Amino acid sequence: MTDPWIPAGPALLFCPADRPERYVKALDRADMVILDLEDAVAPGNKPAAREALVANPLHPDRVIVRINPAGTPDHDLDLEAVQATPYRLVMQAKTEDPAQITAHGLPTIALIETPMGAMRTEEIVAAPNCVGLMWGAEDLVAGLGGSSSRYGDDEAETGEYRDVPKYVRARMRLAAGAYQKAAIDAIHADIADVDGLVAEVRDAVALGFTATACIHPSQASHIxxxxxxxxxxxxxxxxxxxxxxxxxxxxxxxxxxMIDGPLIAQARAILARAGHRPTD
Incomplete structure (x- = not known):
């Protein structure tokens, strides 16, 4: 077995691939940058985004490229663009079947954000080239025909995820843990809600998530x-x-x-997050 993939740090910042002037700034603010060819790019700008991806290289060890879902016209074009860069780590949007990532063989973070993807999480994470999982709430709820992943202002649990997104997050975390692969928590879309972000990061750390994704540079420092x-x-x-x-x-x-095996394992994880080498 090879060592599991571990990100360069816990703060992973999305950056639209059609905005190359932001690439370096994004990388300066976060531990890794996710150059996004999918949702952050308007359909008409996707060819330009791929051109910018190829023409503006960054250090490959700190770059993830989010590609469009398998079966879409942009998927194969995205893979061609990635092959023309030094990047080899991709995040595949809306992954629903392990065959969708084994088809290209690139090290892949599978994004679990559809009902079918959620139901096949355990199969997807077992794919040999799956190095990690991330989940997404909004596409998931949209796929269910719903309208909101969180409780609204007029509900007692204001700002909290509803039960189905919570379930998918938990299932993804368990699957990643079972296969010893990276677990990346979803973005906190409300940029102004720093308290909510901090609370979700605190929960992610308590559950052993590897990293948290974000959409604005100001969120990276809190993560x-x-x-x-x-x-x-x-x-x-x-x-x-x-x-x-x-x-x-x-x-x-x-x-x-009393200190026993589980607490020793927690201590080892704390030292790993702090950048210290735990004593075996």
Missing amino acids: REGYAPSPERVEWARRVMEGAVEHDGGVFALDGA
Whole structure:
């Protein structure tokens, strides 16, 4: 088995591929940039977006290219454009079947954002060239014939996702975890709602998401801050790992609490997010 793909950091910023003047700025503000050939580009601008993608290269290790769904006229054209660049990591919109990504063989983040994609999540993540999953709420709800992924101002749970989007998010997270592949949380579309973004990032971190996508540069700093463990948590994790070595991985007490296997695994994850090498 090869090592799983891990993004360069937790903040992944979408940038319309037909706006090459924004490429460098987007990369400066985030850990990775998602050059978008799909929803962020008007249909008439897609040829220009592909031309800009080829003509304005960035460092490939920090670039993901979102391509249009399989079966659409733009899908094959997007793949041709990607082959003319140094980029090889793609995010495939509206993935609904593993064959849609194995057909081209590129390392792929499968975007789960349709009812059929949600129902086939476990099959999709098992594809050999699937390196991660991301989910999307708005296309999902549109595919159900719905009108809103979140509770509105006149409802008690204002701003929270409705049950079906929550279910798809949870299913995607479980599938990615089961196959040890990256899990990327959905964008927070309300740019002005910083508190809502921070709360969702906090929840994503608690559930072990690998990264969170965003649509505005101002959101990237909040995502980075949310994924970075506090110094106190890092120190706790360091002490846990030291205790694990001392007790040969067995149960031990630390600050009046019992530390066992699950807490040792959590400590290892905290140190990994902080950029420290955990003690084995």
